[in-house]
Amino acid sequence: MNNPLKHVAVVGFVMFALLFGSTSFVQYFQAQALRDHELNTRTLVEELSRERGPILVDGTPVAYSVPVDDTYEYQRTYGADGMPAEVYAPVTGFFSIVSGASGLEKTENGLLAGTDDALFYDKISSIFTGSQPAGAAIEITLDPEAQMAAWNALGGQKGSVVALDPKTGDVLAMVSSPGWNPNPIASHDRDEALNAYERLIADDDNPAYNRAIGGNLYPPGSTFKLVTAAAALESGEYTPDSQLSGPATLDLPQTTATISNSGGGACGSGGTVSLADSLKNSCNTSFADLGMTLGSDAMSEQAQKFGFGESFDIPLQVSASSFPSDTNPPQLAQSSLGQFEVRATPLQMAMVSSAIANGGSLMHPQLIDQVRNARTLDLISEPSPREFSRPISGDTASALTDMMVSVVDDGTGTAAQIPGVDVAAKTGTAQHAQGAAPHAWFTSFAPADDPQVAVAVVVESGGNAGSQASGGRVAGPIAKAVMEAVINE
Template sequence: MNKALRHVSVVGLVMFALLFGSTSYVQFFAAQSLSEHELNNRTIIDELSRERGPILVDGTPVAYSVPTDSTYEFQRTYGADNLPAEQYAGLTGYFSVVSGASGLERTENGLLSGSDDALFYDKVRSIFTGEQPMGAAVELTIDPAAQNAAWQGLGDQKGAVAAIDPKTGRVLAMVSTPGWDPNALASHDSEQAQSAYSSLIDDPDNPAYNRAIGGNLYPPGSTFKIITAAAALETGDYTKDSELEGPAELDLPETSATIRNSGGGSCGAGDSVTLQQSLVVSCNTSFAQLGMDVGDDALEEQARKFGFGQDLSIPLPVTPSSFPGDLNAPQTAQSALGQFEVRATPLQMAMVSAGVANDGVVMTPQLIDNVRNSRTLDSISELKPQEFSRAVSSDSAGQLTDMMVEQVNSGTGQVAQISGAEVGAKTGTAQHAEGAAPHAWFTSFATSDDDQEVAVAVVVESGGSAGSEASGARVAGPIAKQVMEAVING
């Protein structure tokens, strides 16, 4: 009998210890992670009982909270006059009672909800006043004129635009199409919010992807030739005036395959062309051979210096662009043209042009200009420009600038010419699937007479409205020009 009682006592003590341990773990160790989990609707309900801070563009809220008579007290609302919710959805994301949060609503939740330690004194004040703490106001770096130019330029085509200030890294425009409306997901009606979320996720056009920084990345096509040229210049064995072979057709080693130029002919008189002229006419054969001569390791390292393969948060997470490793000679030749398994975001290719325009230095892209206390308007934090990397030397940057400017002056980038500004560019037409129309690319920079600067990258999926007749200059170039003009003439 005593033995049985002892067994019962031991089992009871063990069960008590396990219960005590599990509750202690939940209360003291896992409490914060569980509270912040995106599927914890109790946290969202609690946050909707107080005023969430606005997300501002040029002083105008594109996401803000409106008092209601419902259980949740505040309704999250998106968009404003001349600032459509669909145009900014890729940035703001949504805040939903059903599906949690996305975009800046998620990454900046601590500030917007008022729970961040930066708002500690405001929280202490609310204890004594009895007022609910307010979230902070988050001001974006976006130039609304540039954002609208990108949005209007893309229209009903699928694609993306990214524009940044080369000197500071400020993101001046970031548009992804098709757009979508976060207001339906922010509904307090759970069934309506769930239906809107399901429609967004199930849409075959994938509007939930911010194509400028994520989703299924794109082969950059000939825009990558900037990086190939940079790798060559950085060896010290080449200048923009170096002579390259530019035949109509290049036999690839180790295979029966060949590479041809888009026009079908050679790139220069006597099959010879300078590095600068090769970029101006976007010569495939000369750049494929140049890539093999420089080597895949040098191409990969140069791509990394511009940002490929590196984690980046703006603070929206950016999917790293990629350059493949362990390449054979034919794969290296194709990669030098931005094909094979090279993949990039529009933001990445804007960083490439920005680095060239900024004397070889790439600045870290940043989307938040200022965070302010919503009550006092005191600044909590401000954007501080940060150097991301020195991608190329000052001398190489100067030569690349000359090459890209010449493409606009006399080459395939002439569509981007802007009166009163120096413009440099590189076009791209990227093959991506058997029988599919190519993606149209354009990356560029512009500097006005009064030193206003902007770097832009545009991609239009599968040729957009031009289909198989698309080219970077024809489809993406005019969009880039509109965005650059909006910045330098603003």
């Protein structure tokens, strides 16, 4: 063979090898990515032409598929009798032919669509029967009584409520207000679905944010004093009876700024106040001074132990709450009151109360109760409770519990009193913007001697009370309603 023919043969061989390699790469290595691509309408049609598994609350579907006579064969539907779609939308999310998916519809898509490896035997069976594999049924941990109590108590005010079972980490309530209805976004009419999605995203009230775990994080205000008190008790240098400086006004070092108490006067008599009484009456000057004394490292470390700085899944992704590092004394004083650059989700503050309620053990929050085969009801998975961290000792948890009970008995949290039940709580009123009404906060648990529920509530910009808002007055009754709903079941 002469040289020109050899060159042609080599080039032909190389081109064949490249073609074979590229097609093999696409078919083998990129197959799943191409299959999952949002523009792959064939996959979407395939998914919607099989029965998508339901999302259930206490056995009742709040997201489910209904047979229809169109290209997609099944219409995704949200809500149930007495369980409005907008109340559960931040958790369920939506499944749309034009906008993809959100919430649990997104994070648990493989199970709901029937494509997850956990449904392997169903998929094999469907090959022989010629039927489409059905999606799994996902039972979530929400308590319908607690969920509706939270929704009704918020009464349309912007904000959020989270309730946890301190012993297991189960999310008993997760409400974000204002709510929104996923049904128009799930429409098979593409124009209707797209318009509904665009209206949701463009809404100035940001209903698309799940305020419980993400969106714009909030300064937690005085509810963060629980973390500061925990750091003091954990240091071994303080007890609930330790005397703190509590002047009417605290001059901050390195600046001309000052910190004052909400009532304008000093805390305690003689310029000093015990740690317990300081928490009960939410004394700003004593906690600001205490934070500076403890130091930036101790405060930052205690916040991290409670979960600040960490993003995690429940399986919805939870935005990381934050506590600033390397603060100077004035910044640290403000941070010790839950101001300056401290930011928290309502879930995070519910976790703080939950850890105290559970003797110092913080359980990992979880939304999934169990996953079952929707046809056979066979159990596929059932997440076990697991510890998130151990931020405080049992002794510290006991001391904080007693201090929080006094907040409700005769401190700033009396609005959450439940007859015959000891309630532990901390109020918060958080400044967040110049001239804006403060956010109203409340975090609590009950019964104090055998906790069944830990709650955090935030009402944005004081809600209906506006500039007259306080955490105890505005958010306290909401937390009470949720605690009663769980305790009275």
